[in-house]
Amino acid sequence: MPDLELNIPNKVEELTTIAQALETFGDRCEWPLNQVLSLNLVIEELFTNIVFYGFSDKLEHLIHLQIVYEDGIVRMCITDDGLAFNPLENEAPDTKLEVDERPIGGLGIHFVKNLMDEILYERRDDKNILCMQKKII
DSSP states (O other): OOOEEEEEESOGGGHHHHHHHHHHHHHHHTOOHHHHHHHHHHHHHHHHHHHHHSOSSSSOOEEEEEEEEETTEEEEEEEEOSSOOOGGGSOOOOTTSOGGGSOSSOHHHHHHHHHOSEEEEEEETTEEEEEEEEEOO
């Protein structure tokens, strides 16, 4: 199965490009629609966080997205040259608190952690590399 690789500018408008590419790739791989939507939610959350919080300048940066599907397992890696950030170090939000009592932030990363089967982070060559995998059922 061919991979999907995108180099996307750090602009929130690019979410449409990502969603369309993922939907096309998911169709080729014959993934159920709910799995495509779930993976898109993960990528959307991570990409948006990188765009809004990942860079200390206003310059254009490319965010690399690679998706590989093999033997029923999807592997996704997102690489950026932004500020060092390991989302795995974020504390899980207290979802038992009322919405107006919760601190802002952290819920998206919580969703990502719960939607994926495995997540690994490393900082290499001044780049954030977040790789995830999920069994497609």
